[in-house]
Amino acid sequence: MKTINFAIDLGTTNSLIAKYDDGNIKIYNNPLGLKQTLPSCIAFRGNRTVIGDKALDYLEKDAENICMLFKRKMGTQDTYFVPSIDKEMSPIELSSLILKELKNFVNDEEVLDSVVITIPASFDTIQSNATKKAGYLAGFKEVVLLQEPIAACLAFANTSNIEVTDKQNWIVYDFGGGTFDVALVEVNDRELKVTDNLGDNYLGGADFDNLIVEHLIVPFIEDKLSLTNLWKDLKSKTTNFKGLYFELLKISEEAKKELSHYEETEIEIDIDVNGENFYEQFIIKREQFEDLISSRVEQTITFIQDVIKNNQLLNSQIDRVILIGGTTYVPLIKKRIADAIGVEVDSSIDPTSAVVHGAAYFAGSKPATVIEIEEKEVENTISETIDFKLFYEQNTRDLEELITCKVNSGDVNSYRIMRKDGGYDSGVKTLDDDTFSEFVPLLEGRLNPFKIQLLNDALDVLKVIDTVAINQGSYNVQGQPxxxxxxxxxxxxxxxxxxxxxxxxxxxxxxxxxxxxxxxxxxxxxxxxxxxxxxxxxxxxxxxxxxxxxxxxxxxxxxxxxxxxxxxxxxxxxxxxxxxxxxxxxxxxxxxxxxxxxxxSESERAISINKINMEINTVLGDVEELIKTNNSEENFEYSHQLENIRVGLIETQIAASLINDDDVSDAKFQLDDRKRKLIQNFDDLTRNKLIAQEIEEYNESKSNLEYHLNKEENERFQEKYTRIIKNEREVINSGNKYLIRSKIKELDELYDSIIQSSDENFITYFLHMKFVTEFINQRKADKLLKQGDEALEKKDYKSLRHIVYGLSALLPDYEKEKQKKFKDDSRTGLG
Known part of the structure; x- marks a missing residue:
C-alpha cells in the first residue's frame, strides 16, 4: 500500500515541505541557500518569477511587483495587480506558485502526486476549498487537508519523551504569521483527539508588523517629511505607495524579531518617497513594542480562557500549553499565558517546523488514493466479486496489532498474512465462520506494510488485499473535528x-x-x-x-x-x-x-466596505430600538450589554469608512470578521432573552394544564401529559427556542383537549374573553359577551361553550397577517 508521505505547511509568512520515511521525518532544505523555510513571497520580474528569499531581496528595489501575505485573503475575491506582467493574481494562484516551488525541494525519484497540506483549525469551508484548489493548480492529483493544531500535537507527542498513562488535556496555542488558533486536545496512551477549538483567521504576527509601521514608523516619517495621511496612502492600490507599504512591513518584521531577543533595536529606514531618498535611523524599545501588541496578546488569552470555560474545565485540569508558530518567540506571549493560566507553558518543540513535522507523520499513515496505471491494470485482474470488511489500527504504540477480517464469499475458505519486508508470514490458515483475527508483529518505529491473500480450497489466490499498513510508535489522531x-x-x-x-x-x-x-x-x-x-x-x-x-x-x-x-x-x-x-x-x-x-467546493467569497456598512446598518436599528425599550423598563444591565455591541458596530463602521475598497492590507477582512462576531453576540444576547421568555411561557402553560389535569383526574390525559414532559429538562437546557416552542404547543393542545372535554371548563375561557380589548366586529362581540353573562348566571354551560366559539371567531388573526408576509418566495419549501 502506498501512503501519501509528503506534507506541506503552507504558511502566511513561511512555508515548508517534509516527508515521512519509515518512522523518520525529513524536512527538505531549499537547494538555494539550504534553509528549511521558504518565505511565502513572490517577485515578478517580467518573464521571470522569483520565489522565497530572493523575492524578499527585491522589496527594496521593486516592491510593487512583490506579492506576500496572500494566505490571509484565501477564499476571497481579492486579487493582487502585478504591473510587470499587467495581470491580476488571485491568492489561489499565488499559493500554487509557492507549492510548486516546494515541490522543487524534493529530488526523490518517486513522483509527488499526493500531499497533505495544513490549514488553520478555524479556516471555514470556503478557505479550505481555496487551499485545495491551490494544491491541484500546483499539479498535485490528491490533496488532503490537516488542521495545524492536530499536526503540531502529533509532532510533540511523537518526538517528546513524555509518558502519558492517564488522560490529559493539552492546549495547543498556535500563533503564526497570519492566523491564530487555540485547540483543546485530549490525549491518552494511544491517540489524540481535538475536542474544541477557537481562532481568528485575521490575527497573526503580520498584525504586529502592521502596528509597528502604523504607530511608530509612519509617524516618524510623517514628522520628518511633513506628510499627512501616509498610512492610508501606503495601503492603497491607486497610489504610488503600495511597494513602500510592503518594504516597511519587512523592516518592522526584522525589528520584531530583534525585540524578541533584545531590549531595544535600531531601525534603519532607507526608502524613496515621492521621488526623493529618505534615510534615517531611530530606536524602538521592547517596552514600546509590548504596549503596542498587548491588546492583541490579551485577545489570545481570552481565546484560551473561553475554550477552557466552554468545556467545563478548570485551569488546573490543563496539563500543558504547547506553543507553536513563529510569533510565539515574542517573550510577552509566554509570560502572559503563564500568568493568566498558571500551567506549564511548553516551548520545547521548534515552533516554525512543528506543523510540517506532525503533518508528515499524518501523511505517513494516510493511504494515497492516486494509483498508477500499472497498479490499476494489476488490480483489474483480481476478482472484484469478493466482498470483505477489514478492521485494524493504522497507528499503534504496541509491538503487535490485531487484524480482523470478515469475508462475504463462499469461495474463500483460507487466508495468509505476510509482512512485506519478509519478516513475518502467518502461513495459510482456515477461516473460522468466514472470519479471521490475527495478531501480527510490528517493527519498532516504522511503517509496517502487509499483504493479505484470500484463497480457495485448492489454495488458489482469489483476492490480494494490499492496502494494510500499520505505523508503529506513532500517535494516532482521532479524525479531524x-x-x-x-x-x-x-x-x-x-x-x-x-x-x-x-x-x-x-x-x-x-x-x-x-x-x-x-x-x-x-x-x-x-x-x-x-x-x-x-x-x-x-x-x-x-x-x-x-x-x-x-x-x-x-x-x-x-x-x-x-x-x-x-x-x-x-x-x-x-x-x-x-x-x-x-x-x-x-x-x-x-x-x-x-x-x-x-x-x-466554493473557493471565493466577496467582501466590500459597502456590504459591511449595509449589514451593520441593518442590525444597528434593532440594537438601538432594544436599548431604548430596556432603558424605559429600567433594565439597565441588559441595556449596557446592548450598548457595548452598539459601540462596537459604530466603531467598526467608522474604521470601515476610513479605508478604501482598493486597500491592499487585511483591514477590510478583519473588519468583516469583527462585524460578524458583533452580530453573533447580538444574536446570542437577544436569543437568550427570547429563550427566557419561552421558558416562562412554557412554565405558565404547564401550570395552567396541571391545574385542570388535577381537576379532571382523567387517566388518558395524565398519560399524555407524562409523555410530553418526559424530556423536559433536556429541551429546556438545549437553549433551542424552536424545541421549547414545540413543547409549549403540545401542552397547549392538551390543555385545549381537557377544556373541551367538559362544558363547565368554558367558564375560564369566557372570563378571559371579557378582558380582550380588540375584536373584528365589536358590536357583535358585545352582544355575545352579554349573552355569555346571562348563560353564566343561569349555569347554562352548553350555551356558554358556543358563545366562546363565536367570540373566538371574532378575534383578530395576527398569525394570518404574519403568514401573509411570509410569502412562498420567502420560503425554502422545507418543513
Whole structure:
C-alpha cells in the first residue's frame, strides 16, 4: 500500500515541505541557500518569477511587483495587480506558485502526486476549498487537508519523551504569521483527539508588523517629511505607495524579531518617497513594542480562557500549553499565558517546523488514493466479486496489532498474512465462520506494510488485499473535528420565518454523512416559477440564517420537475462532508421520482466596505430600538450589554469608512470578521432573552394544564401529559427556542383537549374573553359577551361553550397577517 508521505505547511509568512520515511521525518532544505523555510513571497520580474528569499531581496528595489501575505485573503475575491506582467493574481494562484516551488525541494525519484497540506483549525469551508484548489493548480492529483493544531500535537507527542498513562488535556496555542488558533486536545496512551477549538483567521504576527509601521514608523516619517495621511496612502492600490507599504512591513518584521531577543533595536529606514531618498535611523524599545501588541496578546488569552470555560474545565485540569508558530518567540506571549493560566507553558518543540513535522507523520499513515496505471491494470485482474470488511489500527504504540477480517464469499475458505519486508508470514490458515483475527508483529518505529491473500480450497489466490499498513510508535489522531456547525435553512411556519436546522455539530469528526427527511412546506407546480431551496450554512445552529456562511445551495424550480411537488410530500436529503471539507448534497423527491445532486467546493467569497456598512446598518436599528425599550423598563444591565455591541458596530463602521475598497492590507477582512462576531453576540444576547421568555411561557402553560389535569383526574390525559414532559429538562437546557416552542404547543393542545372535554371548563375561557380589548366586529362581540353573562348566571354551560366559539371567531388573526408576509418566495419549501 502506498501512503501519501509528503506534507506541506503552507504558511502566511513561511512555508515548508517534509516527508515521512519509515518512522523518520525529513524536512527538505531549499537547494538555494539550504534553509528549511521558504518565505511565502513572490517577485515578478517580467518573464521571470522569483520565489522565497530572493523575492524578499527585491522589496527594496521593486516592491510593487512583490506579492506576500496572500494566505490571509484565501477564499476571497481579492486579487493582487502585478504591473510587470499587467495581470491580476488571485491568492489561489499565488499559493500554487509557492507549492510548486516546494515541490522543487524534493529530488526523490518517486513522483509527488499526493500531499497533505495544513490549514488553520478555524479556516471555514470556503478557505479550505481555496487551499485545495491551490494544491491541484500546483499539479498535485490528491490533496488532503490537516488542521495545524492536530499536526503540531502529533509532532510533540511523537518526538517528546513524555509518558502519558492517564488522560490529559493539552492546549495547543498556535500563533503564526497570519492566523491564530487555540485547540483543546485530549490525549491518552494511544491517540489524540481535538475536542474544541477557537481562532481568528485575521490575527497573526503580520498584525504586529502592521502596528509597528502604523504607530511608530509612519509617524516618524510623517514628522520628518511633513506628510499627512501616509498610512492610508501606503495601503492603497491607486497610489504610488503600495511597494513602500510592503518594504516597511519587512523592516518592522526584522525589528520584531530583534525585540524578541533584545531590549531595544535600531531601525534603519532607507526608502524613496515621492521621488526623493529618505534615510534615517531611530530606536524602538521592547517596552514600546509590548504596549503596542498587548491588546492583541490579551485577545489570545481570552481565546484560551473561553475554550477552557466552554468545556467545563478548570485551569488546573490543563496539563500543558504547547506553543507553536513563529510569533510565539515574542517573550510577552509566554509570560502572559503563564500568568493568566498558571500551567506549564511548553516551548520545547521548534515552533516554525512543528506543523510540517506532525503533518508528515499524518501523511505517513494516510493511504494515497492516486494509483498508477500499472497498479490499476494489476488490480483489474483480481476478482472484484469478493466482498470483505477489514478492521485494524493504522497507528499503534504496541509491538503487535490485531487484524480482523470478515469475508462475504463462499469461495474463500483460507487466508495468509505476510509482512512485506519478509519478516513475518502467518502461513495459510482456515477461516473460522468466514472470519479471521490475527495478531501480527510490528517493527519498532516504522511503517509496517502487509499483504493479505484470500484463497480457495485448492489454495488458489482469489483476492490480494494490499492496502494494510500499520505505523508503529506513532500517535494516532482521532479524525479531524468540524470547526463550526453545519446547518440547513428550513421554514418555521409558526414564526413565519426561516431558521437553521442542525445537521452536523461543531466538533463532529470528519468525514460525516447523514440522511435527513423533510416535507414540502409549499406546493410547487410543474413548469411554475416556484422553487425549492436547499441551503447549507456553516455557522452557529442557534443563530440567524443570515449570520452564517452559505457553503452549498441547490435551487429546484417548477420547470425542473416532471410531476407536481405537493405540500406535505416527503423529501429525502443526503448530506456528506469529506475529510477535506468537500460538501456533497443529494436531494430525492419521492413523489416526482427525481434526484438532484451536486458537489460544492466554493473557493471565493466577496467582501466590500459597502456590504459591511449595509449589514451593520441593518442590525444597528434593532440594537438601538432594544436599548431604548430596556432603558424605559429600567433594565439597565441588559441595556449596557446592548450598548457595548452598539459601540462596537459604530466603531467598526467608522474604521470601515476610513479605508478604501482598493486597500491592499487585511483591514477590510478583519473588519468583516469583527462585524460578524458583533452580530453573533447580538444574536446570542437577544436569543437568550427570547429563550427566557419561552421558558416562562412554557412554565405558565404547564401550570395552567396541571391545574385542570388535577381537576379532571382523567387517566388518558395524565398519560399524555407524562409523555410530553418526559424530556423536559433536556429541551429546556438545549437553549433551542424552536424545541421549547414545540413543547409549549403540545401542552397547549392538551390543555385545549381537557377544556373541551367538559362544558363547565368554558367558564375560564369566557372570563378571559371579557378582558380582550380588540375584536373584528365589536358590536357583535358585545352582544355575545352579554349573552355569555346571562348563560353564566343561569349555569347554562352548553350555551356558554358556543358563545366562546363565536367570540373566538371574532378575534383578530395576527398569525394570518404574519403568514401573509411570509410569502412562498420567502420560503425554502422545507418543513
Amino acid at each position: 468540524l470547526p463550526n456547525d453545519i446547518c440547513m435553512e428550513v421554514d418555521d411556519l409558526d414564526a413565519s420565518t426561516t431558521r437553521l436546522d442542525l445537521v452536523f455539530a461543531k466538533g463532529s469528526i470528519l468525514p460525516l454523512k447523514k440522511k435527513i427527511y423533510k416535507t414540502a412546506s409549499k406546493t410547487i407546480l410543474r413548469q411554475s416559477k416556484s422553487n425549492l431551496i436547499i441551503n447549507i450554512i456553516e455557522g452557529k445552529s442557534k443563530g440567524l440564517p443570515s449570520s452564517g456562511l452559505s457553503i452549498g445551495y441547490i435551487e429546484i424550480f417548477g420547470k425542473d420537475l416532471e410531476e407536481d411537488l405537493i405540500k406535505g410530500t416527503d423529501i429525502e436529503i443526503e448530506i456528506e462532508v469529506t475529510e477535506s471539507r468537500d460538501l456533497k448534497i443529494n436531494v430525492f423527491l419521492q413523489s416526482c421520482d427525481q434526484e438532484f445532486k451536486n458537489v460544492f
